[in-house]
Amino acid sequence: MAASSQDQSYRADALIGADIEAYLEAHQHKSLLRFITCGSVDDGKSTLIGRLLYDSRMIFEDQLAALEADSRRVGTQEGELDFALLVDGLAAEREQGITIDVAYRFFATEKRKFIVADTPGHEQYTRNMVTGASTADLAVILIDARKGVLTQTRRHSYLVHLLGIRDVVLAVNKMDLVGYDRAVFDRIVADYRAFAETIGMGAIAAIPISGFRGDTITTLSANMPWYGGPTLMAHLEDVPLQSDVARDAPFRLPVQWVNRPNLDFRGFSGLIAGGAVAPGDAVRVLPSGKTSTVKRIVAFGGDLERAVAGQSVTLTLADEIDCSRGCVIAVADNPPEVSDQFEATLVWMADEALIPGRAYWLKLGTQTVSATVQQPKYQINVNTLEHLAARTLELNAIGVAELATDRPIVFAPYAQDRALGGFILIDKLTNATVAAGMLHFSLRRAQNVHWQPTDIGREAHAALKNQTPMVLWFTGLSGAGKSTIANIVEKKLHRMNRHTFLLDGDNVRHGLNKDLGFTEADRIENIRRVGEVAKLMADAGLIVITAFISPFRAERQMVREMLPEGEFVEIHVDTPLAEAEARDVKGLYRKARAGQLKNFTGIDSPYEPPENPDIRIDTTRMTPDEAADLIIARIIA
Amino acid sequence: MVSGSSGIALRPDRLTHLQRLEAESIHILREVVAEADRPVMLYSVGKDSAVMLHLAKKAFYPAPPPFPLLHVDTSWKFRAMYDLREKAAREAGMELLVYRNPEALARGINPFDHGGLHTDMWKTEGLKQALGLHGFDAAFGGARRDEEKSRAKERVFSFRSASQRWDPKAQRPELWNLYNAKKARGESMRVFPISNWTELDIWQYIYLEGIEIVPLYFAARRPTVVRDGMILMVDDDRFPLAAGEAVVERSIRFRTLGCYPLTGAVESEATTLPQVIQEMLLTTTSERQGRAIDHDQTASMEKKKQEGYF
Numbered sequence: 001m002a003a004s005s006q007d008q009s010y011r012a013d014a015l016i017g018a019d020i021e022a023y024l025e026a027h028q029h030k031s032l033l034r035f036i037t038c039g040s041v042d043d044g045k046s047t048l049i050g051r052l053l054y055d056s057r058m059i060f061e062d063q064l065a066a067l068e069a070d071s072r073r074v075g076t077q078e079g080e081l082d083f084a085l086l087v088d089g090l091a092a093e094r095e096q097g098i099t100i101d102v103a104y105r106f107f108a109t110e111k112r113k114f115i116v117a118d119t120p121g122h123e124q125y126t127r128n129m130v131t132g133a134s135t136a137d138l139a140v141i142l143i144d145a146r147k148g149v150l151t152q153t154r155r156h157s158y159l160v161h162l163l164g165i166r167d168v169v170l171a172v173n174k175m176d177l178v179g180y181d182r183a184v185f186d187r188i189v190a191d192y193r194a195f196a197e198t199i200g201m202g203a204i205a206a207i208p209i210s211g212f213r214g215d216t217i218t219t220l221s222a223n224m225p226w227y228g229g230p231t232l233m234a235h236l237e238d239v240p241l242q243s244d245v246a247r248d249a250p251f252r253l254p255v256q257w258v259n260r261p262n263l264d265f266r267g268f269s270g271l272i273a274g275g276a277v278a279p280g281d282a283v284r285v286l287p288s289g290k291t292s293t294v295k296r297i298v299a300f301g302g303d304l305e306r307a308v309a310g311q312s313v314t315l316t317l318a319d320e321i322d323c324s325r326g327c328v329i330a331v332a333d334n335p336p337e338v339s340d341q342f343e344a345t346l347v348w349m350a351d352e353a354l355i356p357g358r359a360y361w362l363k364l365g366t367q368t369v370s371a372t373v374q375q376p377k378y379q380i381n382v383n384t385l386e387h388l389a390a391r392t393l394e395l396n397a398i399g400v401a402e403l404a405t406d407r408p409i410v411f412a413p414y415a416q417d418r419a420l421g422g423f424i425l426i427d428k429l430t431n432a433t434v435a436a437g438m439l440h441f442s443l444r445r446a447q448n449v450h451w452q453p454t455d456i457g458r459e460a461h462a463a464l465k466n467q468t469p470m471v472l473w474f475t476g477l478s479g480a481g482k483s484t485i486a487n488i489v490e491k492k493l494h495r496m497n498r499h500t501f502l503l504d505g506d507n508v509r510h511g512l513n514k515d516l517g518f519t520e521a522d523r524i525e526n527i528r529r530v531g532e533v534a535k536l537m538a539d540a541g542l543i544v545i546t547a548f549i550s551p552f553r554a555e556r557q558m559v560r561e562m563l564p565e566g567e568f569v570e571i572h573v574d575t576p577l578a579e580a581e582a583r584d585v586k587g588l589y590r591k592a593r594a595g596q597l598k599n600f601t602g603i604d605s606p607y608e609p610p611e612n613p614d615i616r617i618d619t620t621r622m623t624p625d626e627a628a629d630l631i632i633a634r635i636i637a
Numbered sequence: 638m639v640s641g642s643s644g645i646a647l648r649p650d651r652l653t654h655l656q657r658l659e660a661e662s663i664h665i666l667r668e669v670v671a672e673a674d675r676p677v678m679l680y681s682v683g684k685d686s687a688v689m690l691h692l693a694k695k696a697f698y699p700a701p702p703p704f705p706l707l708h709v710d711t712s713w714k715f716r717a718m719y720d721l722r723e724k725a726a727r728e729a730g731m732e733l734l735v736y737r738n739p740e741a742l743a744r745g746i747n748p749f750d751h752g753g754l755h756t757d758m759w760k761t762e763g764l765k766q767a768l769g770l771h772g773f774d775a776a777f778g779g780a781r782r783d784e785e786k787s788r789a790k791e792r793v794f795s796f797r798s799a800s801q802r803w804d805p806k807a808q809r810p811e812l813w814n815l816y817n818a819k820k821a822r823g824e825s826m827r828v829f830p831i832s833n834w835t836e837l838d839i840w841q842y843i844y845l846e847g848i849e850i851v852p853l854y855f856a857a858r859r860p861t862v863v864r865d866g867m868i869l870m871v872d873d874d875r876f877p878l879a880a881g882e883a884v885v886e887r888s889i890r891f892r893t894l895g896c897y898p899l900t901g902a903v904e905s906e907a908t909t910l911p912q913v914i915q916e917m918l919l920t921t922t923s924e925r926q927g928r929a930i931d932h933d934q935t936a937s938m939e940k941k942k943q944e945g946y947f
Contacts (some may be wrong), residue, residue, distance in 0.1 A: 020914060105783075269697075311652065
């Protein structure tokens, strides 16, 4: 690269030397633009970002010296400055020559501070791009002028659009390698606009650049006199901020934390997701729907008269009403919706695929609830945008599915409100973030089916039977002895005048669950239904005895959470696999070993033993009758 | 901002970059307090810590920040840092915990004789011991993504295994402003509320909010020795002079603060914040150049992070 352009770009703002206080005054009113760059491995993305950092004087002499040394040693630009090396971070990736995660870069000009989410173009693209795009106001989509609109370009554009980014810059890069030819640029832009219309993208700013040579980055290029638009930097500096638009939305404050230093003060803290607020405003607290008015906006250094979207504030209300973390304080006459069943787009981010029916934690705003996802309606091929049938979602897959939460949550469609429409799913066992989701709308059945209160409650049912209802949940391998022991327990309880009911795994599959097979998803649905039935029977005052393999901890936990504390008694009938297989009462192990039975627990499907069962029965040390006596002794006080 | 009196001018119809950074940091601080069992703020007495502490005061006002400050001490910090440490904690109404690795103390580990072992034992090991001792499950740190290339990918919520190791592959994606703070027993997280701030942002904020910082950031005539190309300050009589070395008074200031024998000064006449910022904007070397720790090897910060140092 030319020495002259280096000198020019490194000349510091004259005001810094002349009048630093004036410079600081000017610079404290900068705005902040967050954007994402999307491109494939060879589109010159890292080079462009390195160039933006360099041209905005974010590279210091020592870093430049290191860059020069690195460029000679491992650079791909034949000894010239390889800007890509400025933004390569982790040692592992420097060796591989690819970026493997989302990196955040910072630079500033006279008008704005910028945060760039830099995401790689290789196969982990979906997870990383979605992560980077979730906080971006704008996307720069890079195209190699020699290659034009590629499959990757369409994929990146779709993801950007999916995440709700409205401002898109199409940066046609490497113009130096096509002779700065206007016809090439025009053709690519026309191709791209045609595609963009098909997915409903709005306005697009197209800019011809060379990240390597510096054309149209900070100064207009003499090589392209035919281009009449702004430079890339000028466009980034002047584009209106989407985040400012949130100010015009109705007021919403997801409550993060209740500030209660003493009995006289109760403040509700959070980041304003939309709109503006002032003392005296009428507000409604959701999901309860109670109304009040804003008393104060309390702040360090003095109360505020007004606060807007994007600010972290603490409000006090005029009335003592229930409001805690997870509630949303909203403008009284235009509150967000509350529901517990939704349709949503999911982006799967974990190596372990979605298991329909399994309970995950769902975090939306400051609300964390338990949620289950149905089998996807369809999966989206991000390259062709076709809808494909899908039973699950694997890593990097995107699909549309219905989901249900265990209690109503306050939400807004993602297209209207990122803060109340975007959520993550968390695996309950590993605590990993497994998916990102965007809510579309609530399902009507959730709104129209209300809980019908009844006059005779569960306590009344139980009192009449003079017993404490409970669910004795037997779990263990096939052939462990669950049904045998459960049967004896029921007989003994019956003799003791206890009202019982035994739900047997095999028997339930003849009726209620005859539509279910033995895949992981079907096994989970099997347990969910049995759990719901057991819960109804416990509500009726019965001692319910169930005998199901129920191999997964997460589903046993799900049933435990359906019932009042202490009413779920997990009994692990602990028989070693070798022993159960040796007994093979039903001949199933033999069939499974012969490959005639698929997904057989212990053979080709896992069994997750309880870590802390309420009761553990070692069948190698006691007879079924002794086991039944032990169980009864433990549950009948 | 959110403060009316001294601080950032409130222009409610368009938030400035500092207002947005401040709001994001406060959101992160509150999120941890809402979800963690036993949070703590690592306080190094430097300018980044000063900003982080100030943000905590704002986040929980009118209550004091509901967690203690923890200083992992090496016994080799500048004396001026120890003075400000006590005062800052007192003024914030927070408990100050000071931890010194007893083994490093017993073995007399020091930066003159022990090189990299000094940082390893006092800071890396000391931090792990202190977090384990008090059972803290979330520790706020003042690291910023712009400090070093390997930090550009650091999450805001950084997960550590039960043995406090950082595994780059086990880090969770962070979408929108949703942070997953779930963890198993024994696991912990380091949380970096000022991840998205740059060095200039920090200085501008200190200026606008009138935050007190250690006087060493401002130029004054101080006793110095030049060694291995670095200007070191002779802060007490534990500094051994090599043959031919003489203590010379120079007008110096520091861009970062750590253990005084490991922290290089710059010659400067900047005695006010605007002058410091002016020098910073006109300078041509990066902030970390003054730290001996980074010069050891390429990707040294990344290696130290995996071992448990920030």
